[in-house]
Amino acid sequence: MLTHILKALRGGPVTEDAPPASRDALEELGARLRTATQARLGRSLSIREVDAGSCNACELEVHALNNPVYDLERFGIRFVASPRHADVLLVTGPVSKNMREALHRTWDATPDPKWVVACGACAIDGGLFKDGYAVTGGVSEVVPVDLHIPGCPPRPVELLAGLLALLETSAGK
Amino acid sequence: MYFGEDPLFGLLRRIGKPVAGHRPWPRYATTAGGWRTMIEALGGNGWSLLGLWAEPGTVHAAIREDMAGDLAVVSLDCPDGTFPSLSAARPGAIRLERAIQDLFGLTAERLTDARPWLDHDRWGVRRPLSDKPAAPMPNPPPYTFLPVEGEGLHQVPVGPVHAGIIEPGHFRFTCNGETVVRLEEQLGWVHKGIEGLMRGKPVEDAAKLAARVSGDSTVAYSLAFAQAVESALGVAVPPRAVWLRALMAELERTANHLGDIGAVCNDAAFAFMLAELSRLRELVARTADACFGHRLMMDRVVPGGVAVDISEDGPARLLELVAELRRRFPPLVAIYENKASLQDRTVGTGVVSGSLVNRFGAGGHVGRASGRGLDARRTPSYAPYEDLEFEVPVRTEGDVNARVWIRICEVEQSLGLVEQIVKRMPGAPRNEKGERPLPRVPVEGPGGEGMALVESFRGEILVWVRVNPDGTIDRCHPRDPSWFQWPLLEAAIEGNIVADFPLCNKSFNCSYSGHDL
Numbered sequence: 001m002l003t004h005i006l007k008a009l010r011g012g013p014v015t016e017d018a019p020p021a022s023r024d025a026l027e028e029l030g031a032r033l034r035t036a037t038q039a040r041l042g043r044s045l046s047i048r049e050v051d052a053g054s055c056n057a058c059e060l061e062v063h064a065l066n067n068p069v070y071d072l073e074r075f076g077i078r079f080v081a082s083p084r085h086a087d088v089l090l091v092t093g094p095v096s097k098n099m100r101e102a103l104h105r106t107w108d109a110t111p112d113p114k115w116v117v118a119c120g121a122c123a124i125d126g127g128l129f130k131d132g133y134a135v136t137g138g139v140s141e142v143v144p145v146d147l148h149i150p151g152c153p154p155r156p157v158e159l160l161a162g163l164l165a166l167l168e169t170s171a172g173k
Numbered sequence: 174m175y176f177g178e179d180p181l182f183g184l185l186r187r188i189g190k191p192v193a194g195h196r197p198w199p200r201y202a203t204t205a206g207g208w209r210t211m212i213e214a215l216g217g218n219g220w221s222l223l224g225l226w227a228e229p230g231t232v233h234a235a236i237r238e239d240m241a242g243d244l245a246v247v248s249l250d251c252p253d254g255t256f257p258s259l260s261a262a263r264p265g266a267i268r269l270e271r272a273i274q275d276l277f278g279l280t281a282e283r284l285t286d287a288r289p290w291l292d293h294d295r296w297g298v299r300r301p302l303s304d305k306p307a308a309p310m311p312n313p314p315p316y317t318f319l320p321v322e323g324e325g326l327h328q329v330p331v332g333p334v335h336a337g338i339i340e341p342g343h344f345r346f347t348c349n350g351e352t353v354v355r356l357e358e359q360l361g362w363v364h365k366g367i368e369g370l371m372r373g374k375p376v377e378d379a380a381k382l383a384a385r386v387s388g389d390s391t392v393a394y395s396l397a398f399a400q401a402v403e404s405a406l407g408v409a410v411p412p413r414a415v416w417l418r419a420l421m422a423e424l425e426r427t428a429n430h431l432g433d434i435g436a437v438c439n440d441a442a443f444a445f446m447l448a449e450l451s452r453l454r455e456l457v458a459r460t461a462d463a464c465f466g467h468r469l470m471m472d473r474v475v476p477g478g479v480a481v482d483i484s485e486d487g488p489a490r491l492l493e494l495v496a497e498l499r500r501r502f503p504p505l506v507a508i509y510e511n512k513a514s515l516q517d518r519t520v521g522t523g524v525v526s527g528s529l530v531n532r533f534g535a536g537g538h539v540g541r542a543s544g545r546g547l548d549a550r551r552t553p554s555y556a557p558y559e560d561l562e563f564e565v566p567v568r569t570e571g572d573v574n575a576r577v578w579i580r581i582c583e584v585e586q587s588l589g590l591v592e593q594i595v596k597r598m599p600g601a602p603r604n605e606k607g608e609r610p611l612p613r614v615p616v617e618g619p620g621g622e623g624m625a626l627v628e629s630f631r632g633e634i635l636v637w638v639r640v641n642p643d644g645t646i647d648r649c650h651p652r653d654p655s656w657f658q659w660p661l662l663e664a665a666i667e668g669n670i671v672a673d674f675p676l677c678n679k680s681f682n683c684s685y686s687g688h689d690l
């Protein structure tokens with residue numbers, strides 16, 4: 001294992017350069033900021049991920065953000081275990097009716113100021129599941145959404161670009 | 174008479190009438206008496222219950238004779254809304270019967286556990302898939318967990334929203350000090366009504382839903398759905414598509430196993446392995462993206478063939494990937510094997526006995542780590558696996574370590590399969606314009622019923638489908654391998670400490686979405 005670590009050290013970092021913050025996301029957030037008077041959070045964000053009925057593919061790509069190639073933590077963005085420690089709720093899935101209350105309670109437990117990001121086609125408007133008896137049809141049906149990141153699932157770089165836009169906006173740059 | 178020795182088709186001929194137009198395996202319609210005879214036969218060890226599902230007024234059971242690999246479906250009309258329960262012979266049927274009750278309003282007689290399962294009283298409708306959906310109950314009682322009594326016991330409720338980036342489910346632990354005395358799962362949180370959404374959809378649209386039953390197994394689900402539809406309609410798929418599908422399926426298996434091995438180590442507080450293995454997983458995702466245009470290869474396998482052919486440089490990239498993983502994976506396996514702190518956590522933790530996996534019919538790494546060596550690529554097998562060389566690893570310890578080792582061995586096998594497929598895949602002759610035609614044929618036919626059993630990284634996925642003559646879906650039921658694995662997690666954690674639950678859970682890695690539908 002030591003040789004492995006030594007080799008890794010000599011090989012230099014595998015982490016890739018960050019994509020620029022998503023322009024679409026910056027625009028959406030800018031508009032939101034003007035209307036919603038969001039307080040600024042400084043250059044660090046804590047995210048609580050909530051699966052509200054996802055197929056689990058969105059989760060796989062959110063997971064990938066933590067791998068050494070994307071290394072989300074270098075930007076001061078990290079996933080936390082409790083909504084009480086979170087600035088951001090990153091929500092996936094069409095919000096199944098069975099998860100509606102749990103999502104709402106998680107949102108209630110997140111201290112203000114907070115941002116909500118709808119991740120993936122399902123979270124935006126229910127996606128392919130929107131006509132079912134068992135789904136509400138998107139995150140904004142249940143809690144107010146600040147940023148939408150499209151994709152099925154969004155690629156890690158797209159997620160990263162969206163989150164960086166959020167970071168810039170919330171830091172008041 | 175000992176029914177376990179009766180050949181499957183012998184028994185079915187005695188108890189039922191064959192139904193025309195069900196492919197590739199037969200379906201028999203039986204009576205309540207015949208259904209009971211089938212239940213008795215299922216009490217033996219030679220057969221597996223592969224699935225149990227309903228449509229308005231009828232229940233269906235899929236059965237396999239494990240040695241011969243014969244499959245069949247048995248159907249029972251239940252005009253009075255009840256059918257004899259399979260749960261005494263096959264405890265894995267309990268939750269399926271509870272789900273049937275929630276969705277179709279058909280009740281299993283003498284069901285061991287009659288509480289609702291998927292229905293949490295939130296849909297605004299009861300029995301949504303039956304002929305007569307009912308208004309919701311005005312004041313539904315809260316869900317009751319099974320009573321636990323004893324001195325010094327306390328309960329720890331967890332979920333549905335968990336601490337990590339994982340799917341939602343509720344776990345109710347009853348503990349004595351640190352030791353878990355009992356775990357009870359409550360699932361259904363991500364129920365999206367997929368079976369209902371598929372009804373009446375054209376095959377292509379339903380295929381998109383099938384691809385999202387459990388997104389980590391999107392290739393396997395698409396494959397199972399495509400095979401079932403193609404069987405129902407008698408469509409023959411171009412050979413090149415068959416091989417490309419297997420290629421994607423093995424890439425998916427590799428990616429998921431690499432991620433899971435890393436995640437198990439991480440839950441044993443060994444983050445180094447997660448970092449290293451997630452890099453390898455990323456490599457697989459990127460190669461898949463470069464070859465097929467999607468990191469998870471979603472919607473790439475479609476009824477009739479494939480939606481994209483492999484990119485020009487794809488085969489070379491895949492051989493590179495195999496070489497790279499063969500170079501970088503074994504040193505990590507050696508670290509796993511030689512780190513006492515890791516072995517201390519995984520060896521002897523979360524043991525599931527061989528008799529339990531057989532009773533529940535659990536497949537995948539959960540079954541194979543406890544001596545149940547079935548793999549749908551072998552039994553009943555499907556193309557092109559008859560032409561490929563691979564081994565199905567089996568261990569008998571049934572602990573977290575054994576489940577990790579099954580994955581390690583399967584990664585090695587999948588790499589071998591990827592290499593064989595790339596080298597032996599039938600080529601695509603170019604047409605006059607120099608283009609390679611897509612290996613895909615139209616999906617047409619007079620309608621019919623089909624079934625498929627496909628090995629995902631988690632185990633066997635069953636898909637049953639009835640296609641209408643107009644090309645729409647009449648009824649489709651996808652059965653996730655997790656149905657028969659989740660109940661065993663409750664057994665695995667008993668007597669372990671609460672702190673080992675994440676480790677046990679990750680070593681199972683059951684699907685929530687695939688199960689909740």
Ligand code: SF4
Binds near residue numbers: 053092385
């Ligand atoms: S957006 Fe796509 S990948 Fe994400 S949960 Fe929905 S279906 Fe799955």
